[in-house]
Amino acid sequence: MALLELRDVHSYYDRIQALKGVSLEVAEGEVVTLIGANGAGKTTTLRTISGLIRPREGSIYLAGERISELPAHAIVAKGVVHVPEGRGIFGRLTVEENLRIGAFTRRDKAGIQTDLDAVFATFPRLRERRRQAGGTLSGGEQQMLAMGRGLMARPRILLLDEPSMGLAPILVEEIFAIIRRLNREQGVTILLVEQNARAALEVAHRGYVLETGHVRLAGPAAELLVDPEVTKAYLGGEGQG
Amino acid sequence: MSRSLLQHPSLRSGLIAGLVTVFLGLVGFLSAFQDDALLVGHLLGANRSLTLGTAVVLAALIWAGARAAPAGRPGWPAPRGPLYGALAGLVAALVLAAFARLGRSVDLRAIFPKASPELYDMVAFSGGAFAGEAGWELLRLLILGAAMGLLGALWQGLAPRSRRLATPAILLVLGLGVFAEQFLLVLAHNGIAEHFRGWLFLKGGGLAAPGAILVAVLAVAAGLAAERGWTPRQALARQAPARRRAILSLGWTLALALTLVLPWLLGSYHSDVLDTVGLYALMGLGLNIVVGFAGMLDLGYVAFFALGAYTAAVLTSKESFLAPCIRLVEGVCAEHMPLTGFWVAVPAAVLVAGLGGVLLGIPVLKMRGDYLAIITLGFGEIIRILAQSDWLRPYLGGSQGIAGIAPATIPFSGIAVAGLRKPQLLFYLILAACLLAVFIARRLRDSRLGRAWMAIREDEDVAEAMGIHLVMTKLMAFGTGAALAGLAGTLFGVKLTTIYPHSFALLVSINILALIIVGGMGSIAGVMVGALVLVGLPELLRDFQDFRWMAFGAVLVWMMLNRPEGLLPDAERRRELRPEGAPAAAD
Ligand SMILES: Nc1ncnc2c1ncn2[C@@H]1O[C@H](COP(=O)(O)OP(=O)(O)OP(=O)(O)O)[C@@H](O)[C@H]1O
Ligand SMILES: [Mg+2]
Secondary structure (H helix, E strand, O other), rough: OEEEEEEEEEEOOEEEEEEEEEEEEOOOOOEEEEEEOOOOHHHHHHHHOOOOOOEEEEEEEEEEEEEOOOHHHHHOOOOEEOOOOOOOOOOOOEEEHHHHHOOOOOOOOOHHHHHHHHHHHHHHHHHOOOOHHHHOOOOOHHHHHHHHHHHHHOOOEEEOOOOOOOHHHHHHHHHHHHHHHHHHOHHHHHHHHEEEEHHHHOOOOEEEEEEEEEEEEEEEHHHHHOOHHHHHHHHHHOOOO | OOOOHHHHHHHHHHHHHHHHOOOOOOOHHHHHHHOEEEEEEEEEEEEEEEEEHHHHHHHHHHHHHHHHOOOOOOOOOOOHHHHHHHHHHHHHHHHHHHHHHHHHOOOOOOOOOOHHHHHHHHHHHHHHHHOHHHHHHHHHHHHHHHHHHHHHHHHHHHHHHHHHHHHHHHHHHHHHHHOOHHHHHHHHHOOOOOOOOOEEEOOOEEHHHHHHHHHHHHHHHHHHHHHHOHHHHHHHHHHOOOHHHHHHHHHHHHHHHHHHHHHHHHHHHHHHHHHHHHHHHHHHHHHEEEEEOOOOOOOOOOOHHHHHHHHHHHHHHHOOOOOOOHHHEEEEEEEOOOOOOOOHHHHHHHHHHHHHHHHHHHHOOOOOHHHHHHHHHHHHHHHHHHHHHHOOOHHHHHOOEEOOOOOOOOOOOOOEEOOOOOHHHHHHHHHHHHHHHHHHHHHHOOHHHHHHHHHHHHHHHHHHHHHOHHHHHHHHHHHHHHHHHHHHHHHHHHHHHOEOHHOOOOOHHHHHHHHHHHHHHOOOHHHHHHOOOOOHHHOOHHHHHHHHHHHHHEEEEEEEEHOOOOOOOOOHHHHHOOOOOOOOOOO
């Protein structure tokens, strides 16, 4: 059974339909990437999963349990953790306060402390800046903070929305290396939304291509990487990626 | 006049200073302060006093000089500084002279009722002991203007260190002068006024020269000590941790002891002022939870104050429609229950106000920022209008309000605390309520709930994505904030024994919000300081009539421009508004 499953999900912003029947699956321990052009509905998909938008039709299951009726905070409590597009750092709170808010749904003090140390081990730069205001971090550091904050919730699945957005190439590489490590070494299940399709497909096991609210293509990442249609539409202009 | 001449700093500063002074004179600001002696002394063979109004005119002249003088090398006046300064003072003096001349030949009173002959004497520094020929008057005014401008320029040229030392001394002398009457009142209450009168204050109410000099010397000495690291804070930092803790707790004990005897030192008038400050501080602590912690702009906070006050009044007033029932219940319970009236009213009022907060919270949950502010504003007015309405008159007394609110009875002692007669006793009740509120606010701030509030304040959407229950978290903020206002409302009723709808006007909400902002949004210590500054000071400045509100507005504008984070900001605020390296205020 898939850890996360979307069945024919339709989402609307008032009368504008953004998702027109999206179905996808993420198995435990997988990295699955969701690629597509601007406005294809990638962010909307993640927001629907995490309960920030309620689907008008279709359902979402976590390990077989239907979660599409639950409010956002209950979905987080179940271990579906969303690292939003644009990072959503609490600018005036310190790095450490940001991380602790990530663990908001948990009450095991000792476990939170352990995970705080683990996050600092994964992102040593955050440890150095733990008393600094989140808003004063660089873009790359903010992305690390956002991911670290997501990890603080001990997610069963982490939803990452464009973690490489606006970062210098060297930092993009670092972020993808971290995603790979999180998955391969710590076994974190990840649903990754990316513009940077080549890098995303290189780190992912499987991928979905979204086009104006539909799943256009799906398959193992290695196959999508060489798929002529994908190469033309999403990898073409990107050179070495 | 050529453009470049108009742009000359001396001309511009002089004109600005002169015209502002004329404006202040025409609106009556200067004459209002003409009876307030700041300093009294023996000068040029006669007793003369410097009134607050005259001081304002002098300050304008000095300011013109300081503004006109170009910046020089640090510690030295710029070569042309004194000249420019004197010129600016001269220009300002010319404006004043022209104004006085005009006013004396044409009667301006038809348009400006405050344009009296005394005003002209004042701005021209003539009249009284100085009366004389017009020519002499002009010459004297011009010399005075130039001298003051020069003084300003020299001040501008002073080394920053000298200015740093001198500023507190000057402010302290002025402050003591302005508040002389208040000090005398307190001293008289304690029967020690006579010892001080002779040299610190004079009969007119102003500060005497020896007193002024002494105060200034002390202030400079304190500044010098601070430079050498002899402040209490640094001295404390040098102690071993164990000793530091001992000294600190001793300090807190002393502070508490001082607070406890304070009303008896101050006397009943000032205790009453302190009671008002305490009530506002209490409400400030409550609103700070909503606005400062959770970041929801609530402009109708006074509604919960009113809910608390009316609930308590209905339950304890002998004129209340419930009075017969209550007498009955009390009659039955009297043997078993030492707590009556007030002590039943407190939890009831807190509960009703808290519920009111939650109920208001529900419809506005989805609102943010400006919309929230407008809706809460409307809610505040609705409550006041309901209280005033004919419809509820049988229960709430319409615009007559509810009178005869029972005093708070201290259990087992039979002491009745009614505010009007015993402001000193009421102070203890208010103090206890404030301490409780501080405790609650601190615990909440550092709790899980406090962190959720902070997250919502920073970014509601992300907070939701972090698993924070927005509805619960917001309602908790509204409810706790409102409950504290309800407590304040009960005490308010006890203080005045009568409540009227007009005590719960929009201005109360705005004042509370302003004191939070001035103190430092989100900062608990800041609320206390804000209440002292924004509620205490205007009370003490009552004899300045409406001009205190003008000064109040000016201070608010100045604060927002120069110290937007407030007087005692909390950590986040400081981080946002004073990045790296800026000096941190004490917590
Ligand atoms: N708050 C909103 N209100 C109305 N329409 C919206 C809103 N957010 C997104 N949309 C619309 O929904 C569609 C999908 O948007 P979405 O943000 O999911 O795209 P995306 O794939 O994440 O794009 P990008 O790569 O640019 O982030 C777009 O047509 C967009 O205009
Ligand atoms: Mg997007």
